Amino acid sequence: MLIEIKGVQFVNKGAELMLCAIIKQLAITVPEAEICLAHNLYSPYRKRAKVGAYQKINIRKNIFDFNKLFYFLPLKLRHYFKNRFGIVTEADVNVVLDASGFSYGDQWSDVIIHQVANEVARLKKHNKKYIFLPQSLGPFTREKNKQYAQKAFSNASLVFAREIPSFNHVTELLENTKHVHQAPDFTNLLEPTLCDEFAHFQDYIIIVPNSKMLSKRNKDQWWRDNYIATLTSLANKAIALGEKVLILNHSGANDAQLCTEISNSLTTQVQIVEPEGAIQVKSIIARGKFIISSRFHGCVSALSQGIPCIATGWSHKYQELFSEYAMTDLLLPSGISTQDVEQLLESSLDNLEFKKLELEKVAVTYKQQSKEMWEKVFSEIK
Numbered sequence: 206m207l208i209e210i211k212g213v214q215f216v217n218k219g220a221e222l223m224l225c226a227i228i229k230q231l232a233i234t235v236p237e238a239e240i241c242l243a244h245n246l247y248s249p250y251r252k253r254a255k256v257g258a259y260q261k262i263n264i265r266k267n268i269f270d271f272n273k274l275f276y277f278l279p280l281k282l283r284h285y286f287k288n289r290f291g292i293v294t295e296a297d298v299n300v301v302l303d304a305s306g307f308s309y310g311d312q313w314s315d316v317i318i319h320q321v322a323n324e325v326a327r328l329k330k331h332n333k334k335y336i337f338l339p340q341s342l343g344p345f346t347r348e349k350n351k352q353y354a355q356k357a358f359s360n361a362s363l364v365f366a367r368e369i370p371s372f373n374h375v376t377e378l379l380e381n382t383k384h385v386h387q388a389p390d391f392t393n394l395l396e397p398t399l400c401d402e403f404a405h406f407q408d409y410i411i412i413v414p415n416s417k418m419l420s421k422r423n424k425d426q427w428w429r430d431n432y433i434a435t436l437t438s439l440a441n442k443a444i445a446l447g448e449k450v451l452i453l454n455h456s457g458a459n460d461a462q463l464c465t466e467i468s469n470s471l472t473t474q475v476q477i478v479e480p481e482g483a484i485q486v487k488s489i490i491a492r493g494k495f496i497i498s499s500r501f502h503g504c505v506s507a508l509s510q511g512i513p514c515i516a517t518g519w520s521h522k523y524q525e526l527f528s529e530y531a532m533t534d535l536l537l538p539s540g541i542s543t544q545d546v547e548q549l550l551e552s553s554l555d556n557l558e559f560k561k562l563e564l565e566k567v568a569v570t571y572k573q574q575s576k577e578m579w580e581k582v583f584s585e586i587k
Contacts, residue, residue, distance in 0.1 A: 206238045206586070209261055209298045212305030212340075214247035216457040219392075219502030221483035223304040226395040227338070228256060234583050241293050259293045267316055270323055276331065295324075300334040300586045306501075307341040307522060309357075310374070312422060315349045322356040329360045334586055339365040339388045339578065341522040343374025354378055358385070362585055365578055368525030388578035389529065389571040392502060393509035397488035406478070408494040410443045412436060412452045414463045415499035415519070423519035427539045432499075432517065433463075435537065435546060437470040439497050439515065442547040444473050446554065453489060454479040455500040495554060501526070508532065509572070511565040513553055530567050532560070 208231065213224035231238050241259035242248060253260060264271040275283070275294035286292045301324075309318050325335045337358070345354040355378040358364050365388045366372035372387045379385065417423060418432045443450050452464045452475060464477045480486050487506045490496060496507035496514040501522055507514035508530045515535045516523055527536040535553065537546065553560065 206235065206299045207241060207259070207293060207297055208238050208300045208302060208586075209241050209243070210258075211243070211301055211303045212308060213242070214245060215249070215252040216247040216459065218455045218457075218480075218483040218486045219500060219505075220247075220304075220306060222392045222395065222487060222502055222506070223306065223338075224256070225483055226392045227302060227304060229395060230391075230579050234579070235587065241298065254291075259287065259291050261293050261295075261298070263295075265320060268319055270320060272324070273327055295328075296331075298328075298333060300336065301328065302336050302338055302582075303340075304338045305340055307520065309345075309354065310341070310343045311346055311350060312520070315347065315353065318345075318350055318353040318357060322353040322360075325357045325360045329362075334362040335360070336362050336582060336585065337364040338582075339367040339391055339575075340371070341367050341520065342371040344370075345374060345378065351378065363581060368522060368529075370521055370525065386578070386581065389574050390502070390505045390509075390526075391575045391578060392487075392505055393568065393572050394575050395484075395487065397484050397491050399488060399491060403485070403489050403492055406451060406489055407492045409449045409451050409492070410440075410495045410497065411490060411493040412440055412450065412467070413455050413490075413496065413498035413500045413503035414452065414460055414467060415456070415517075416460050416463050417519050418499050418517060419463070420519075425519070425539050428517065428519070433467060433470065435517070435541070435543075436467050436497065436499075438543045438546055439550055440467065440475070441472050442550050443495075444471065444475075446551065448494070448554075450475045452477045453486065453503070455486060455498075455503050495550075495557065497550075508564055509568050511561050511568055513557060513560040513564065515550060515553065529571065530564060532564070 210224060210227055214220045241261040242253045243261040243263040272295040275296040283297055328335050345351040358375050359379055364375055364385045366375055367390055375385050376382045419429055423429055440450055452468055454460050454464050468475060468477055490506045491510050493512055496512055498504045498514055499517045504514050504516050504526060517537050527533050
């Protein structure tokens with residue numbers, strides 16, 4: 206069985222964390238399965254090869270998709286390229302596990318869901334499985350976006366929405382919804398090893414910025430204008446309280462400049478940490494005393510490990526995540542004053558142990574739901 210893992214990469218550590226989580230589950234349940242990854246800007250050959258993936262050719266530009274031509278290649282020739290060069294095509298893939306995170310909805314171009322809709326329908330025609338793993342989906346209000354989303358989700362073998370709004374965005378498009386389910390972010394099952402390399406970061410307050418808070422994808426102008434100042438005030442307050450602080454780069458070059466800008470604004474210089482891999486990122490977060498994150502998977506890594514987290518968000522997925530973990534008071538609202546931000550941090554630190562206990566109780570529930578999600582997936586593909 207050849208499984209394509211789609212929507213992952215190696216720069217955004219959240220996307221890489223999903224890749225690691227999938228590989229771990231496959232190794233446990235279907236160790237004989239092979240995986241492949243398509244090339245993209247943030248998924249270089251060496252990284253793909255390092256995780257043991259075959260290299261999938263993807264010939265597609267905008268709405269022009271030439272992957273269907275690979276089905277006309279003789280099986281013997283395809284096997285030759287796979288075994289000799291490690292190159293595979295869509296025709297070789299048996300299952301697609303789509304872990305795109307947040308790529309389908311009105312915030313994105315209609316071309317993206319158009320491409321996926323055609324791919325899902327084509328795979329179904331050839332008796333192959335396409336599974337949308339838990340992710341944020343929708344809304345789909347534009348006519349074309351709605352049309353292609355309906356085609357994609359109706360032809361998928363399974364669709365897992367990460368939150369109630371995403372689930373509703375999908376089910377309202379479909380007549381048959383038996384294959385649509387809700388499940389939490391599945392990286393909560395990936396337990397990092399607390400290696401000695403990061404032992405000196407024990408009990409730090411860890412700040413995880415996100416450049417998307419400043420981008421046009423964030424429709425909230427107040428946050429675009431006040432984001433850096435807000436994180437700076439939180440960091441300075443932590444320093445004033447005598448806490449150890451570090452800035453964690455969760456997305457490589459995308460967030461590097463922002464991390465530097467925040468660091469330069471602080472009253473005391475703090476270290477910027479840029480781990481090589483996603484497991485190292487989660488391992489550092491696991492050692493944290495308290496997390497301040499604008500990266501979704503930075504929040505998940507904290508909350509699922511019982512570590513309280515103040516967050517800012519640019520989409521509905523943050524609101525739903527903090528609602529699930531009963532920590533909505535730690536998701537900063539637009540327009541919040543500096544005084545209120547600092548008071549929230551101080552009171553959270555004063556009640557740290559209570560919040561940790563509450564989080565640990567909730568985390569058990571969502572880890573069980575992730576296990577049930579994987580049971581459905583493996584029941585479908587075996």
